[in-house]
Structures are given as C-alpha cells and as structure tokens.
Amino acid sequence: MAGAAVGEILRRTVPAGIEDCTAAYRWVLDQGIDPGRVVFWGDSAGGGLCLSATLLAREQGLPVPGAIVAVSPAPDLTFAAASNTTKKPVDPFSRIDNRPRMIESYLAGADPAQPLASPLYADLSGFPPLLVLVGPDETHVDDSIELAVRARAQGVDATCEVVEGAFHTWLGYAGTVPEADASIARIGDFLRSSLA
Numbered sequence: 504m505a506g507a508a509v510g511e512i513l514r515r516t517v518p519a520g521i522e523d524c525t526a527a528y529r530w531v532l533d534q535g536i537d538p539g540r541v542v543f544w545g546d547s548a549g550g551g552l553c554l555s556a557t558l559l560a561r562e563q564g565l566p567v568p569g570a571i572v573a574v575s576p577a578p579d580l581t582f583a584a585a586s587n588t589t590k591k592p593v594d595p596f597s598r599i600d601n602r603p604r605m606i607e608s609y610l611a612g613a614d615p616a617q618p619l620a621s622p623l624y625a626d627l628s629g630f631p632p633l634l635v636l637v638g639p640d641e642t643h644v645d646d647s648i649e650l651a652v653r654a655r656a657q658g659v660d661a662t663c664e665v666v667e668g669a670f671h672t673w674l675g676y677a678g679t680v681p682e683a684d685a686s687i688a689r690i691g692d693f694l695r696s697s698l699a
Contacts, residue, residue: 518609521619524556529565538566542694547672550576550635554622554650557630570697571633572690575671576650577643579623580606580615584645593640596671600642627654632697633661636686638669660697664689 532538543553550573557567582602591597610620618625623646627633633654637647644665651663666673668682677683 518611520552521555521559524552525559525563525565528556528560528568529563532565537569539569540698541568542570542572542698543568544572544574544690545576546574546674548577550574551578551580551622554578554625555619558619558622558625561629567629567631570631570694572636572693573633573647573650574636574674574686575638575641575643576635576647578621578650579646580610580621582642584649586645587642590640590642590644594642594671597642623650623653626657627659627661628657630654630657630659630661632693633659634690634693634697635661635663636666636669636689637663638671638673639665639667641669641671662693 528541528543531541543557545551545553553571553573554576557571561567606615613620615621616624633651635647635651637644641647648663648665651661654661666682666686669686673680673683674686675683677687
C-alpha cells in the first residue's frame with residue numbers, strides 16, 4: 504500500500520495512538536539515536552501498537568527499529584481465529600473483555616481488517632527481528648502464532664513462543680510470578696542477539 508493511501512486511512516479511521524508512537528520514534532531518531540539500537544516493545548494492545556507503528560514508520564520513510572517484542576498482542580481485530588472462541592472460557596481476561604465496545608471505541612467504525620488496525624494482514628517484509636510471546640490459554644494465541652508464521656513467510660526473522668503458565672499481561676508480575684521473570688530473561692537474550 505502506498506504511503507499516501509496509508510496516511511489517508513490513518514486520517515479517516517485509525518486512532519491517533521499509532522501516529523503518536525511514530526512521531527515519538529521520529530523524535531528519537533532526530534536526536535541522533537541509531538534506529539538499530541531502538542526496540543519497540545509492547546504488552547497487550549501495546550504489542551499491536553508496536554507492529555502498527557513500525558508499519559507507519561516504514562510508510563513514512565523512516566528506518567525500522569532494531570527489534571520488536573510483542574507480548575500478548577492482538578494482531579487481528581477481526582478476531583477470526585479459533586482461539587478467540589475456544590479459549591474464551593479459560594482466559595481470565597476474556598471475562599472482563601467487552602470486545603465490541605473496545606473495538607468501536609478504538610476504530611470508530613473503520614474496517615478492522617485494514618493493516619494498521621490488524622497487522623496480521625500487513626506486508627511485514629523488511630521488518631526487524633520479531634519476538635512474540637503469548638500464554639497457551641489466551642484468546643489471542645492463534646493470532647500470535649499466525650503473526651510469526653506470516654512474518655517468516657515474508658522474510659522476517661520472527662519467533663512466537665507459547666509460554667506455559669503465562670496469562671494475559673503476565674510480565675507485570677515480575678518478581679512474583681516465575682513465568683514473568685523467565686520471559687523477561689528470554690526477551691533480554693533475544694535483544695542481545697538481535698541488536699548485536
């Protein structure tokens with residue numbers, strides 16, 4: 504998709520958060536920071552935002568960051584994958600999740616399948632190394648796995664790891680939940696390797 508077309512979609516449909524993240528990234532680069540030393544790392548909605556901001560940065564002619572870490576992302580806002588239904592009874596987060604309301608607030612009627620909203624459907628070629636972490640009982644588990652599969656098919660060094668014992672936003676429990684500590688250590692290893 505041409506940059507002008509993406510920009511037009513952004514103005515008409517997608518919330519300003521993606522544009523804000525991309526503007527912040529541009530500011531970082533304007534300070535002389537090497538983009539190869541920058542990491543986009545997000546949890547939950549932030550995981551999807553990292554992917555979307557990378558797409559928009561690329562469309563705006565900016566270099567991509569050195570790596571992306573997406574933890575429990577929602578890369579497909581159409582929620583078409585089976586786990587969005589099959590995992591709902593066992594994903595504690597889904598019990599407080601009002602998806603129709605959240606999506607309406609976020610997209611304001613825009614097509615949820617457009618790439619900036621659902622990076623699963625985007626051209627990810629040229630993306631930096633990507634690590635996706637997700638719990639086995641999260642509703643987004645299938646989407647997370649498929650994201651890495653599609654990224655690899657487009658030439659991206661992408662990995663999705665399903666972390667046993669993990670639940671949505673488990674990294675917030677570092678120091679309390681062993682899976683959080685182990686995942687943070689794994690992310691550190693990934694970044695040391697990717698940014699070397």
